[in-house]
Amino acid sequence: MDDCLCGQKAAVFLYYSRKPLCEEHFIRMFDRRVRKTIRERRMLKKGDRIAIGLSGGKDSCVLLHSLAQLKEDIPIELVAVTINEGIDGYREKTLKTAHRECEKLGIEHVVFSFKEGAGKTMDEIASEKERIPCSYCGVLRRYLLNKGAREVGANKLAVGHNLDDVAQTVLMNIMRKEPSRLARFSEGMEGSARFVQRIRPLMRTPEKEVAIYAMLKGIELDNMDCPYAPFAFRGHVRKMLNETEEKYSGTKFKIVNSFFEMEDGLREMYKGKMSDCKSCGEPCSEDICMFCKLVKSFSKG
Ligand code: SF4
Ligand code: ZN
Numbered sequence: 001m002d003d004c005l006c007g008q009k010a011a012v013f014l015y016y017s018r019k020p021l022c023e024e025h026f027i028r029m030f031d032r033r034v035r036k037t038i039r040e041r042r043m044l045k046k047g048d049r050i051a052i053g054l055s056g057g058k059d060s061c062v063l064l065h066s067l068a069q070l071k072e073d074i075p076i077e078l079v080a081v082t083i084n085e086g087i088d089g090y091r092e093k094t095l096k097t098a099h100r101e102c103e104k105l106g107i108e109h110v111v112f113s114f115k116e117g118a119g120k121t122m123d124e125i126a127s128e129k130e131r132i133p134c135s136y137c138g139v140l141r142r143y144l145l146n147k148g149a150r151e152v153g154a155n156k157l158a159v160g161h162n163l164d165d166v167a168q169t170v171l172m173n174i175m176r177k178e179p180s181r182l183a184r185f186s187e188g189m190e191g192s193a194r195f196v197q198r199i200r201p202l203m204r205t206p207e208k209e210v211a212i213y214a215m216l217k218g219i220e221l222d223n224m225d226c227p228y229a230p231f232a233f234r235g236h237v238r239k240m241l242n243e244t245e246e247k248y249s250g251t252k253f254k255i256v257n258s259f260f261e262m263e264d265g266l267r268e269m270y271k272g273k274m275s276d277c278k279s280c281g282e283p284c285s286e287d288i289c290m291f292c293k294l295v296k297s298f299s300k301g
């Protein structure tokens with residue numbers, strides 16, 4: 001690998017722009033890109049109280065650090081929110097990491113659980129149901145995160161989705177023929193006062209770079225995968241996308257940029273399709289939200 005332009009030994013090679021960067025210039029580039037994403041997509045304003053969805057994995061821990069750094073320049077309030085799904089042997093470890101990083105940065109940390117919010121742990125649901133665990137987990141987690149963010153008084157919810165996650169989500173929604181979900185993926189869907197606006201400051205940052213940044217910043221992580229991950233459709237899409245990226249560098253950026261070009265049209269198309277669930281009052285796109293439907297199905301066994 002060539003040296004960084006500053007003459008220092010390169011630590012990272014950005015394959016898509018063919019740039020070798022030393023540690024210092026990589027961190028600088030990373031921070032700048034996060035700030036630029038926040039600015040260009042108008043994610044933050046003075047006085048915002050932001051709930052950070054903190055799973056304890058690399059993405060959300062890096063996001064926590066990035067926003068804590070930003071707080072030094074912009075008057076915002078931060079509170080971290082973790083959803084404990086109840087996955088034995090996995091969630092306890094990431095919860096510890098989440099708590100430790102919050103303590104380091106002096107950020108309040110609040111934990112909500114599937115057991116309390118939905119009546120069952122993810123392990124209990126997975127042992128009883130034949131459906132793929134992740135399809136339950138995703139619905140319950142999104143619901144409880146939104147509710148939790150409101151309960152801690154936040155007006156925005158920051159999630160650690162990186163470029164890879166967003167590219168996967170775009171493809172998954174197309175492959176499943178769910179364009180309305182893609183419309184809701186955009187920030188600030190109108191129609192429900194209970195929907196906390198989601199922001200994704202890492203949405204232009206490749207996953208590998210988040211991992212390198214975490215390492216360079218000394219964020220210690222338990223590199224554990226959820227035991228249910230192999231069942232996820234997302235895993236299949238991730239593999240396919242990584243293979244394509246290897247052959248056609250820049251594909252992930254192109255997918256996400258294509259989404260940015262389409263999102264206004266999508267939002268317009270599905271405008272006003274969001275309301276409040278008739279059973280629990282939380283935001284949804286039908287009469288009864290998926291969370292209520294799933295919880296009802298649990299009681300039937
Ligand atoms: Fe939930 Fe699936 Fe993620 Fe595990 S892999 S935390 S079950 S969504
Ligand atoms: Zn509901």
